[in-house]
Amino acid sequence: MAAAEEVKLFTKPPSADEMGALLFPEKEKVSPKPQFKTRSLVMTPAPSATPQPVEEKKKSVGIALPIQFALNSFEILDETRPYLDEVGRLLNMEQFKEERIIIEGHTDAQGSENYNNWLSQERAKSVKNYLVSSFRVDPERLMVVGRGEREPLPDLNPNNGLNRRVELHRLEESAN
Numbered sequence: 001m002a003a004a005e006e007v008k009l010f011t012k013p014p015s016a017d018e019m020g021a022l023l024f025p026e027k028e029k030v031s032p033k034p035q036f037k038t039r040s041l042v043m044t045p046a047p048s049a050t051p052q053p054v055e056e057k058k059k060s061v062g063i064a065l066p067i068q069f070a071l072n073s074f075e076i077l078d079e080t081r082p083y084l085d086e087v088g089r090l091l092n093m094e095q096f097k098e099e100r101i102i103i104e105g106h107t108d109a110q111g112s113e114n115y116n117n118w119l120s121q122e123r124a125k126s127v128k129n130y131l132v133s134s135f136r137v138d139p140e141r142l143m144v145v146g147r148g149e150r151e152p153l154p155d156l157n158p159n160n161g162l163n164r165r166v167e168l169h170r171l172e173e174s175a176n
Contacts, residue, residue, distance in 0.1 A: 007062040007167060009153065013082040014063070016090035022061040023170045027095045060170045064153070067127060067166040074122035076130060084127060087168065088135030100141045100171035103127050109149040109158035121146025127166050143171055 008022060020027065067084065068077040076084070090096055105120030105127075124144035131137045152158040153165075 006059070007064050009064040009066075009162075009165070010083070011066065013065075013086050016086045016093060019063055019086065019090050019168070020093060020096055022063055023090075023101065023168065024096060024099055025060060062167050062169045064165050064167045066162065066164075067123070068164075069123055069126070072119070074119065074126045076126055081130075084130050085134075087127075088131050088137065091131065091137045091141065092135055100143065102143045102145055102167075102169040102171050104145045104147050104167040104169065106147050106151060106163055106165050106167065107149050108161060108163040109152070111149075113148060117146055117148035119146075120148045124166065 065083045065087075066080065068080045069075055070077060091099070091101070103124045105122070105124035107116040107120045107123075109116075111119075121144065124146055128139065128142045128144050131142060132139050147167075149158060149163070152160075152163045156162060
């Protein structure tokens, strides 16, 4: 499994479509090739003889959401449920019904390292439980990881509250 290298931080709830395009760029909607119809014949244009440039594979981007919890708790606050509702919609969209994601919990650097590791894991579990109970997402599609205070956002003081976040990454199975 591999987490995305780049992470996009949202300060307002992104749509399920927006998140899908970032996490699973290869599944973006592709417009069909033009077809011409004459009575009962359908003709599709022949492939061009000139080589077409090879499209570079789009890279998956992780998503950072400022999911808020009660102080020193893993109880999700109501004002951040719209973020999770869009994640639930994403995971129930037809093109993403088989996809799996990693839910990473992050904390700021206030408190002990052990406590922050535990709290970030419990917060990631709360997000998973919310998606399973509210959107009937198969729990096997959701892996939780607590990162504690180890990965603050770049160029940000480790104690800054923006470091308290949940990140979503696509879960890619490693080839065996």
